[in-house]
Amino acid sequence: MIKTLLGQVKEYKKVSLIVPVLVTLEVVLDIIIPLIMALLIDQGIEKGDMNKILYYGGILVALAIVALIFGALSGRYAAIASSGLAKNLRKTLFGHIQELSFANIDKFSNSSLITRMTTDVTNVQNAYQMIIRILIRSPLMFIFSLMMAFRINSTLAMTFLYIIPILAIGLFLMIRFAFPVFDRVFKMYDRLNKVVQENLQGIRVVKSFVREDHEKEKFEDVSEDMFKNFSLAQRIVATNGPLMQFSMNAAMLLISWVGAKLVVTSQMSTGELVSMFTYVGQILISLNMLSMVFVMMMISRTSARRITEVLNEESTLTNLENPVMEIPDGSVSFENVNFSYVGRDEKNVLRDINFRIEPGEVVGIIGGTGSAKSTLVQLIPRLYDVTCGAVKVGGRDVREYDIEALRDAVAMVLQQNVLFSGTIKENLRWGNSEATDKEIERVAKIAQADSFIQELPDKYETVLTQGGTNVSGGQKQRLTIARALLKKPKILIMDDSTSAVDTKTDYFIRSGLKEEIPGTTTFIIAQRISSIQDADKIIVLEKGQINGIGTHEELMQTNEIYQEVQASQQKGFGQHEEG
Incomplete structure (x- = not known):
């Protein structure tokens, strides 16, 4: 995990290494300052020697300024290094997600991936900044200050040997009990993001069904669970503060009591006692900062694990060592194909699929809800790989092709039409x-689509909102069809992509496809028989199996399911006309 994350430091390695050097120099100066202060008191102030006061005072000012410069530079470079790590992590995460297959992405919810790229990366960024700066500064400050304290007076310095075990036990218990709680909290972040994301994406449905109160209740439930767990974690962590304060006060009281006796008996000078107090403060502050670093590391450990889970996820779809780059034609054949989303035969959603489609043929696919129509066509561009058998395009198994080359030859108009924020022209150019x-x-x-585009104020420069919510469902479908046509594909897949347009428009679209891409193999998934009755072949699916293949006329003679669908649609159409 650590190796994976450190691999993302990349061009910020040099900056990351500069920070500990600057921090070390700052600590050295902070350690020297109390020594000069002791000399200023003992040789200048107590003896009334103005020359010594000015001399040591000047040195103190110079050391303080240089220490300030080193501290400012270390903070600046630590911020650059940690921000650079976060930038590289987000870039790598996003790029890796693009390479994952649908099967991989199905393992992580969208909300979880968003949380990992935002909240989790920020936690790692904060932890890294503290590690390269505070985690270097605190131990050095503790060790050097303790050495100087023993140098001044070993009796007083022994006080810390009683306090350190108390702090160590408290820190161990805090980590032991708080870590599992933080682990739960980040899973709740995923749930919270999921609720928000679903609500915003389906806000029109929420309002149309008057479910605002239900959605508020869902959000409040998740938010309340997060509050309880996060409060518990913070209460556990908060015990570190009182424990540290108690230790600091106890140390100060002991040193004041013992130190006063040593000064009175002339075993210790006033300047040395003042220096001892300074070193005590530095020791206790370094311990306090160290505990804060451990808390941050504890929080970020969960985040780091969640990030590396995604980075270490290997795509289930990979290219061969020397993949085929050219797709000769749009012929498609399924040979003894079984498919399961979980990779097990007993969970197959497609079984014993066999058919062959010649280049340029139009294929209709029809079947009831859950008959795996969309799943079947998603195997053609390798959005998923078959569990058993082979899908062939241009006479070759699709697994032999370069994935990008294969998908570039296949255009898909998905059932869920997706448009992106930007102009209509920019969205269409996704195709080319x-x-x-x-x-x-x-x-x-x-x-x-041109007719309604021309009616818009800015025509093709009209800006679409995220998801294309400022155009109707039928307009979205027509835009996505146009986008697919720009690819000039060898295979075009239309997954119920004219369901939101009227039959007349549907007819014009199909006629236009014949003229525009006559040599393209076209798969049309439809609920209306009128959309596919002119197809060269029609595949009837039932419960993941082929129930029949043939032309409209052949299926009307031989296939009961097709006959029932046709009869029900004609009846419904007749009733509609009658009304």
Whole structure:
């Protein structure tokens, strides 16, 4: 875990190494200052020697200024190093997530990944800054101050030997009981983010069903659980403060009592006693800071583990050593394909799938809810890998192709239409970043999107909000179809992508596809038979198995499920016309 995180320091290694050097120099000066102060008191102030006072006073001022400069520089460089680590971590995390397969991402919720890239990275950043600065400064200050205290008076310095075990036991107990609580807290952060994310994404549904109170209650429940656990963790950690304060007060009282006797009996000078108090303060402050570092490390340990879980996750989809880069054509065949999301045969959602599609054919897929229609087409561009059997494109197993080359040859219009914040033109150019304005307008016309775009104030420069919430469902579908057409793919997959448009528009879109991409193999998942009845082949799925394959006319003669769907839709259409 530590090796993985330190590997992200990268270009900030030099800055990270400078910080301990500056901190060490600062500590050395802080240790020298009390010695000069003792000389100022004993040889200057007590003897009334103004020259000594000015001499030692000047040295003190110079040392304090230089120590301040070293301290400021160490703080600045520590901030740069920790911020750089956080930047690299976020960049690496985000990049790694892009490389993961759907199966990998399914292991982590979206809210959890967001928490890991934000809250967890910030915790690691804060811990790293404290480690390279405070964790270096505190032990050095403690050791050097203790050495100087023994040098001045070993009897007084022995006081610390009674206090250190008390602090160590308190710190151990704090870590022992607080760490499991912090572990629970970060899981609750995931839950809280999930509730917020779901609410904001589905805010229209929440309001339409008048479920605001229910959502508030969900949020308050998670927030209350987080409050209770975080309060418990903070109460455990807070015991460190009183314990440290008690130790400091006890040490001061003992040193004051013993030190006063030593001064009265001339066994110790006033300047040495003042220096001893300074060193005592430095020792106790260093112990206090050390305990704070341990608390921060305890919190960040959970965060670090959660970050490395993602970084160490290996994609279930990988390229061969020498993958095939060219996809010859859009032919598709499924050979004895089984698929399970959990990788076990007894949990298969697709079973015994066998069919072959020639380049340029239009294939309709129909079936009831849960028949695995979307799952089937997601195997073609390797969004998932088959559990058993083979999916072939262009006569080759899809696992033999370079993943990017394969997916570049396949355009998908997903069931859940996703648009990104930016202009309409920028969204369409996801299909082809080099597309000209004329090409964009042409595919928009084929997708029946140009008409509504022209009615917008800024036309193709109209800015879409996140998720495309400022356009209707049917408009989103037409935009995503246009985006897919810009890829000029060998295979086009339309996953129920015209469900929100009327039958007339649906017909125009299908007619436009035939003219625009006649050589492209097209898969159309649909609920309406009218959307697929002109297809070269229609696949009927039932419970993850093929119930029938054929043309519309053939299935109307041989397939009961297809006949029932057709009859129910014709009946519904007739009733609608009658009304």
